[in-house]
Amino acid sequence: MTKKDHLTPEQFKQEAPKHPYQDVLETLDLLDQDRLRQVGVVLQDADRVGTFLQMDHSVVHCSVAHEGLEVLSTEEAARRYDWLREYRWKMLPRDLDEFTTYAQEHARHGYFVRALPGTKATYPLQACLYIAHDGVAQCVHNIVVVEEGAELNVITGCLSASEVKTGLHVGISEFYVKKNAKLTFTMIHNWAPKMQVQPRGATVVEEGGLFLQNFVCMHPVARLQMNPAIYLKGPGAVARSNTILVCTPGSWMDVGSRVYLQAPQTRAEVVARTITTGGRVINRGHLVGEVPGVKAHLECHGLLLTPQGLIHAIPELEARAEGAEMSHEAAVGKIAPEEIEYLMARGLDEDKAKATIVRGFLNVKMEGLPDELQAKIDEAVRQSQESVL
Numbered sequence: 189m190t191k192k193d194h195l196t197p198e199q200f201k202q203e204a205p206k207h208p209y210q211d212v213l214e215t216l217d218l219l220d221q222d223r224l225r226q227v228g229v230v231l232q233d234a235d236r237v238g239t240f241l242q243m244d245h246s247v248v249h250c251s252v253a254h255e256g257l258e259v260l261s262t263e264e265a266a267r268r269y270d271w272l273r274e275y276r277w278k279m280l281p282r283d284l285d286e287f288t289t290y291a292q293e294h295a296r297h298g299y300f301v302r303a304l305p306g307t308k309a310t311y312p313l314q315a316c317l318y319i320a321h322d323g324v325a326q327c328v329h330n331i332v333v334v335e336e337g338a339e340l341n342v343i344t345g346c347l348s349a350s351e352v353k354t355g356l357h358v359g360i361s362e363f364y365v366k367k368n369a370k371l372t373f374t375m376i377h378n379w380a381p382k383m384q385v386q387p388r389g390a391t392v393v394e395e396g397g398l399f400l401q402n403f404v405c406m407h408p409v410a411r412l413q414m415n416p417a418i419y420l421k422g423p424g425a426v427a428r429s430n431t432i433l434v435c436t437p438g439s440w441m442d443v444g445s446r447v448y449l450q451a452p453q454t455r456a457e458v459v460a461r462t463i464t465t466g467g468r469v470i471n472r473g474h475l476v477g478e479v480p481g482v483k484a485h486l487e488c489h490g491l492l493l494t495p496q497g498l499i500h501a502i503p504e505l506e507a508r509a510e511g512a513e514m515s516h517e518a519a520v521g522k523i524a525p526e527e528i529e530y531l532m533a534r535g536l537d538e539d540k541a542k543a544t545i546v547r548g549f550l551n552v553k554m555e556g557l558p559d560e561l562q563a564k565i566d567e568a569v570r571q572s573q574e575s576v577l
Contacts, residue, residue, distance in 0.1 A: 195356070195384055196286065197286070197287065197290040197294070197325050197327075197356060197358065200323055200324060200325035200355060200356040200384075201321070201323045201324045201325060202294065202325060203245075204244035204245055204246075204320070204321045204324045205244075205321065206245075206246050207243040207244065207246035207248050207320065208246075208248070209246075209247070209248060209249065210241075210248050210249050211249075212249075213229075213231040213232075213239070213241065213249060214231050214232070216231075216248075219349070219350055220318075220320070220349065223318075223347055223349060223350060223378070224241075224316060224318070224345065224347075226345075226347070226378055227316070227345025227346070227347050227376040227377075227378050228314070228343050228345055228374075228376055229241075229314055229316050229343075229345050230314065235311050235312075236253070236311055236312060236313060236314050237252065237253055237254035237257060237309045237310065237311050237312065237313050238251060238252040238253060238254065238257055238259040238301070238313040238314070239251050239259070239313075239314050239315075239316075240259055240261075240299040240301075240314070240315040240316070241315075241316045241318065242261075242297050242298070242299070242316070242317050242318065242326075242328065243318045243319075243320045244318075244319060244320050244321055244324050244326055245296040245297065245326065247261045247297050252313075254307070254309050254310070254311075254313075255307070256303060256304040256306070256307030256309075256338070257301070257302070257303055257304070257307060257309060257313065257340075258300070258301065258302040258304075259299065259300070259301055259313065260299075260300045261297040261298065261299065261300065262276075262295075262297060262298045262299065262300045262328075262329050262330065262331055263296070263297050264300070265300035265331070272300070272331070275331055275333060275362060275364060276329065276331060276362070277292075277362075278362065279362050279390035279391075279392060279417075279419070280360060280362060280388055280389075280390050284388065285388075287358050287386045287388060288360065288388055290327065290358060291327050291329065291358050291360045291388075294325070294327045295327045295328055295329040295358075295360060296327065296328065297328055297329075298317075298328030298329040298330040298331075298359070298360070299315045299328075299330050299331075299332075300330070300331050300332075301313060301315070301331070301332045301333070301340070301342060302332075302333045302334075302335070303333070303334045303335055303338035303339070303340040303369075304335055304338065305335040305336045305337055305338060305366075306335075306336070306337045306338060307335070307338040307339070307340070308338065308339040309339065309340050309341065311341075312341040312342065312343045313340065313341065313342050313343070314342075314343045314344075314345070315330075315342060315343070315344045315345075316344070316345045316346075316347075317344070317345075317346045317347075317357065317359065318345075318346075318347055318348070318349070319347075319348040319349065319352055319355045319357060319383075320348075320349045320352070321349075321352065321355075322351065322352050322353055322354060322355065323353075323354055323355055324355050324356075325355065325356040325358070326355065326356065326357050326358070327356075327357075327358040327359075327360075328358070328359050328360065329360040329361075329362075330359060330360065330361040330362070331361075331362050331363075331364075332361075332362075332363045332364070332371065332373070333363075333364045333366075334363075334364065334365050334366060334369040334370070334371045334397075335366050335369065336366045336367045336368060336369060337366075337367070337368050337369060338366070338369045338370075339369065339370040339371075340369075340370070340371050340372070341371075341372040341374075342371070342372070342373050342374070343374045343376070344373070344374065344375045344376070345375075345376050345378070346359070346375065346376070346377050346378075346379070346385075346387075347377065347378040347379060348378075348379050348380045348383060352380045352383075353380050353381075353382050354380060354382035354383060354384075354410075355380065355383055355384070356383070356384045356385075356386070357379070357383065357384070357385045357386065357387075358386045358387075358388070359386075359387040359388070359389075360388050360389070361387065361388070361389035361390075361416070362389070362390055362391075363389070363390070363391040363392070363399070364391075364392050365391065365392065365393040365394060365397040365398070365399050365425075366394050366397065367394045367395045367396055367397065367422065368395070368396040368397065369394075369397050369398075370397065370398040370399075370400075371391075371397075371398070371399050371400070372400040372402075373399070373400070373401050373402070374401075374402040374403075374404075375387075375402070375403050375404070376403075376404045376405075377403075377404070377405040377407070377409070377412070378405075378407045379407060379408070379409045379412075380408075380409075381408035381409065381410065381436075381438060381439075382410045383409050383410055383411075384410055384411045385409055385411065385412045385413070385414075386411075386413055386414070387414040387416070388414070388416075389414070389416035389417070390416060390417045390418075390419070391416070391417070391418045391419065391427075392419045392421055393418065393419065393420050393421065393422065393425040393426070393427060394421055394422035394425065395422025395423050395424060395425065395451070396422065396423070396424045396425065397422060397425045397426070398425075398426045398427075399418060399425075399426070399427045399428075400427075400428050401416070401418070401427070401428070401429040401430070401445070402429075402430045402431075403429075403430070403431045403432070403443070404431075404432045405432075405433055405434070405441070405443075406432065406433070406434040407434075407436075408436045408438065408439050408467075409439050409441070410438070410439065410440065411440050411441075412439070412440070412441045412442070412443060413441075413442045413443075414442075414443055414444075415442070415443070415444040415445070415446060415472055416445060416446070417446045417447075417448065418445065418446065418447045418448070418456070419448045419450060420447065420448065420449050420450055420451060420454035420455075420456065420482075421450050421451055422451050422454075423451045423452050423453050423454070424451075424452075424453045424454065425451060425454045425455075426454070426455045426456070427447050427455075427456045427457075428456070428457045428458075428459075429445040429447070429456075429457070429458045429459065430459050430460075431443060431445070431459070431460040431461070431462075432461050433460070433461070433462045433463070433469060433471075434462075434463045434464075434465070435462065435463065435464040435465070435466075435467030435468065435469045435497065435499075436465050436466060436467050437465065437466030437467055437496065437497075438466075438467065439467035439468070440467065440468050441467065441468070441469045441470070442469075442470040442472070443460075443469070443470070443471065443472065444460075444470075444471065444472025444473055444474065444502070445458050445460075445472075445473060445474075446472075446473075446474040446475075446476070447474070447475050447476070447484060448476045448478060449475070449476065449477045449478060449479070449482035449484060449512070450478045450479065451479060451482075452479055452480070452481045452482070453481055453482070454479075454482045454483075455482070455483050455484065456475060456482075456483075456484040456485075457484070457485050457486075457487075458473045458475065458484075458485070458486045458487065459487045460473065460487065460488045460489070461489055461491075462488075462489070462490040462491070462499055463490070463491045463493060464490070464491075464492055464493065464494070464497030464498065464499055465493050465494055465497060466494050466496045466497045467497055467498075468497070468498045468500075469490065469497075469498065469499045469500065470500045470502065471488050471490060471499060471500065471501045471502065472502045472503075472504075473486040473487075473488050473502070473503045473504065473516070474503075474504040474506070475504070475505050475506065475514050475516075476506045476508065477505075477506070477507045477508060477509060477512025477513075477514055478508045478509060478512075479509050479512070480509045480510055480511030480512060481511055481512075482509075482512050482513070482514075483513045483514070484505075484512075484513070484514045484515075485514070485515050485516065485517075486503050486505065486514075486515070486516035486517070486518075487516065487517045487518075488501045488502075488503050488516070488517070488518045488519075489517070489518070489519050489520075490519070490520035491520075492520065499520045501518045501519075501520050503516040503518045
């Protein structure tokens with residue numbers, strides 16, 4: 189990625205036409221409906237406990253269908269609750285980089301989700317951040333609070349319309365998992381090939397809490413840069429992170445996860461699977477054990493399908509206390525000829541043998557996903573491995 193490829197926020201459109209509010213998602217344009225389905229958005233509310241949809245700078249739909257849950261735009265939540273200032277910009281510094289600085293002044297909406305104490309949602313809640321006009325800078329601030337003993341599954345689709353060629357997405361996300369609460373958060377990206385995407389996120393997990401984080405990006409994007417932090421602050425807190433990336437020619441991805449184990453008996457697992465078909469990937473993972481008695485594991489595996497691609501794996505283990513147990517596995521390579529020969533000897537042609545190996549490499553079971561979304565990810569893996577070989 190050269191310096192000229194890095195565009196500043198001011199080089200994108202700061203304004204976009206307002207989109208009308210939709211009482212039901214089925215009234216959206218058919219092309220938009222199709223794009224939403226590709227990132228796991230269900231158009232009917234039957235299998236979702238709530239829905240938030242923002243197109244460019246407009247909140248197009250916001251609904252909730254489960255007692256004990258709140259779904260609002262972050263701006264509306266700030267007007268309604270004075271206490272929100274205790275959560276907003278508390279984990280991410282406003283001056284972290286040029287994108288957080290930009291977000292402080294230009295963020296519009298984003299989703300606020302709160303699960304009240306003891307609430308256990310049966311179905312997932314879905315949120316979608318959609319860029320509908322070419323060249324627009326979309327900047328949002330998302331806040332999720334899962335109160336004590338509550339359980340919530342959030343699926344977020346981030347994408348652009350089929351006619352969009354370029355744009356900027358800056359997503360500021362702060363998540364709070366309280367005592368004995370559970371949050372599963374899955375983010376699926378599907379952007380235009382010249383999009384610049386800059387998520388910034390942090391999560392706090394209190395005593396006995398569980399945070400499951402899944403991220404999938406299998407489509408072209410000009411620049412994707414994200415390295416969210418997870419702070420395990422309470423005894424027995426657990427975090428698991430799974431990432432699947434397919435980096436196509438012309439794409440540049442710098443993606444990772446950081447976990448800070450700050451209390452006794454905390455546990456963390458970070459797993460990443462990366463394939464390049466010609467793009468450039470930096471695959472980061474950073475585990476920090478700050479007290480005795482913590483356990484964590486990091487796994488970064490990359491697969492090069494063409495010599496034009498590049499994968500740079502950067503696993504980091506940092507023990508700041510005696511008795512912190514941390515380990516990592518990191519491997520980058522190409523498909524071994526003997527693996528292809530083994531499958532060809534059993535009746536597969538060369539292309540099908542390669543496709544089978546790629547599919548197995550990307551086959552990461554993501555804990556906490558509903559069956560229909562896991563099926564969509566499995567299908568995306570199948571389509572990806574067919575298109576890149």
